[in-house]
Amino acid sequence: MNRRAFLRLLGITTAGAALTTVAGCRGPARSGALLTSQVPLPERFTVPLPRPAVAQPGPDGVYDLVQRAAMVEILPATRTEVWGYGGTFPGPTFDVRRGAAIRVRVTNELPVPTSTHLHGGVTPAEFDGYPTHLIVPAGLTGPDLRSTVHSGHGGHAVGWRLVDRTFTYEYPLDQPAATLWYHDHRMDFTGPQVYRGLAGLFLIRDDIEDALPLPRGDRELPLVICDRAFAADGSFRYPSVDPTLLHERGVAGAYHQGVLGDVILVNGAPWPTAEVAGARYRLRILNASNARRYDLRLDPPPPTGPAFTQIGSDVGLLAAPQPLDRVLLASGERADVIVDFSTYPAGTPVVLRNALGQWSTVDVMRFVVGRATVDDSVIPPALAPVETLAPAAAVTRRRFDFRLSGPGEHGRQWTINGTPFDPATAVASPVLGTTELWTITSDFHHPVHVHLGHFQVLSRNGRAPGPADAGWKDTVDIRPYEVVQLLVRFTGYRGRYVLHCHNLEHEDMAMMANIDVV
Numbered sequence: 473m474n475r476r477a478f479l480r481l482l483g484i485t486t487a488g489a490a491l492t493t494v495a496g497c498r499g500p501a502r503s504g505a506l507l508t509s510q511v512p513l514p515e516r517f518t519v520p521l522p523r524p525a526v527a528q529p530g531p532d533g534v535y536d537l538v539q540r541a542a543m544v545e546i547l548p549a550t551r552t553e554v555w556g557y558g559g560t561f562p563g564p565t566f567d568v569r570r571g572a573a574i575r576v577r578v579t580n581e582l583p584v585p586t587s588t589h590l591h592g593g594v595t596p597a598e599f600d601g602y603p604t605h606l607i608v609p610a611g612l613t614g615p616d617l618r619s620t621v622h623s624g625h626g627g628h629a630v631g632w633r634l635v636d637r638t639f640t641y642e643y644p645l646d647q648p649a650a651t652l653w654y655h656d657h658r659m660d661f662t663g664p665q666v667y668r669g670l671a672g673l674f675l676i677r678d679d680i681e682d683a684l685p686l687p688r689g690d691r692e693l694p695l696v697i698c699d700r701a702f703a704a705d706g707s708f709r710y711p712s713v714d715p716t717l718l719h720e721r722g723v724a725g726a727y728h729q730g731v732l733g734d735v736i737l738v739n740g741a742p743w744p745t746a747e748v749a750g751a752r753y754r755l756r757i758l759n760a761s762n763a764r765r766y767d768l769r770l771d772p773p774p775p776t777g778p779a780f781t782q783i784g785s786d787v788g789l790l791a792a793p794q795p796l797d798r799v800l801l802a803s804g805e806r807a808d809v810i811v812d813f814s815t816y817p818a819g820t821p822v823v824l825r826n827a828l829g830q831w832s833t834v835d836v837m838r839f840v841v842g843r844a845t846v847d848d849s850v851i852p853p854a855l856a857p858v859e860t861l862a863p864a865a866a867v868t869r870r871r872f873d874f875r876l877s878g879p880g881e882h883g884r885q886w887t888i889n890g891t892p893f894d895p896a897t898a899v900a901s902p903v904l905g906t907t908e909l910w911t912i913t914s915d916f917h918h919p920v921h922v923h924l925g926h927f928q929v930l931s932r933n934g935r936a937p938g939p940a941d942a943g944w945k946d947t948v949d950i951r952p953y954e955v956v957q958l959l960v961r962f963t964g965y966r967g968r969y970v971l972h973c974h975n976l977e978h979e980d981m982a983m984m985a986n987i988d989v990v
């Protein structure tokens with residue numbers, strides 16, 4: 473029986489909405505609305521996988537990051553304007569040590585204000601990239617600047633901190649080795665500004681990780697995965713209500729669900745290809761997409777052993793390696809995994825696919841396996857000491873409901889506990905150093921991200937958490953109508969931080985709340 477006949481038997485027409493549901497997942501499979509490119513899509517697996525440059529400090533020990541526009545070739549023979557850190561997309565990779573206490577001087581040469589957030593960082597509030605702590609570019613003055621500041625959610629002028637042209641962020645980095653990332657976090661405009669290129673990886677290393685015989689050097693590959701659509705002129709296509717990104721926030725029509733592109737980029741290249749040796753590789757995978765979710769598989773799967781062995785989650789190494797045949801990543805999540813290419817015969821093309829993709833978005837990239845070579849790496853049975861948080865340790869319980877609300881007082885908006893983001897109030901005041909038990913509910917795909925606080929997933933729909941929930945995390949994939957319990961601990965600093973949905977279109981449409989750590 474073919475697929476069509478099978479679906480007919482179930483009473484489903486091939487044009488029906490039921491095609492967008494996936495077994496094992498209640499509700500829509502899609503986490504946004506698809507925007508298609510207006511240029512012909514390039515052939516897959518023709519562009520080599522780029523490796524982002526590594527950020528270097530200047531003579532004064534400070535890392536300089538200039539945010540600027542640049543014309544780059546993403547699709548072959550097509551010019552695309554990116555807004556990048558250093559004019560590159562993704563931005564340079566930070567590769568720094570635990571406790572390095574680095575300073576990053578961000579200079580804004582873009583036409584819009586920016587705020588830079590170190591995602592997963594344990595950072596003092598003043599340097600955390602709060603949405604209304606903005607670097608205002610030199611050219612933005614007068615009515616444009618006023619309207620930028622006052623058009624914010626409901627016109628509140630509370631909590632704005634405007635600095636002229638440049639700001640130096642201080643990152644103490646007193647936290648375990650992990651795969652973090654940094655990206656723009658401007659109030660109401662994070663989605664379009666990240667989409668234009670303001671994102672990069674930020675790796676923290678420590679002595680515990682150094683002592684492990686993991687693949688390193690050339691055999692450690694960062695993979696920043698995101699989707700984009702391209703307009704006829706080669707520019708990134710994004711459905712902003714106000715393409716200047718200065719006045720009115722928001723996206724057109726169905727894109728309030730989230731923007732999905734039809735081109736998959738890895739490290740800024742469309743469906744790239746990487747030659748790998750027949751050896752173990754460490755892949756640092758980041759889902760930097762605005763709204764797209766990934767269920768990554770290797771095709772073909774390896775002849776022996778698991779496709780992936782996960783060694784780290786969002787904010788640190790796991791206690792022990794976890795064999796996986798798939799890596800599930802919602803927006804903002806990371807997975808640190810080992811793939812053993814030595815199990816494939818030399819010459820095998822191995823495609824990294826997204827089982828949640830459709831048409832052009834099924835393929836992500838391709839590896840081509842070379843000859844087996846000397847490989848002294850080992851995946852040790854124990855990785856790092858990881859404290860397991862116990863529910864009994866929770867001093868406070870809270871509920872956060874992520875939902876499209878309205879019509880009503882706030883109209884149709886993405887809300888947390890029925891309320892759109894109000895910069896003037898806080899929904900919770902956790903005490904520094906304590907653990908809380910949070911219950912999250914949702915009506916759609918909402919990857920929930922907490923600033924400062926790291927957490928462990930306690931349960932998912934009343935059952936044990938899934939493999940994708942393992943370890944210390946800062947972002948959790950919440951699917952439609954799920955109930956997920958988290959044990960959250962706030963350490964490091966007191967002050968005002970945010971909790972929000974990491975579907976960036978939801979975030980920009982007010983699915984955010986203040987958390988005051990006291």
Ligand code: C2O
Pocket residue numbers: 589591655657804921923970972974
């Ligand atoms: Cu990755 Cu508040 O964001």
Ligand code: CU
Pocket residue numbers: 874886917918919973974975978979983
């Ligand atoms: Cu959401």
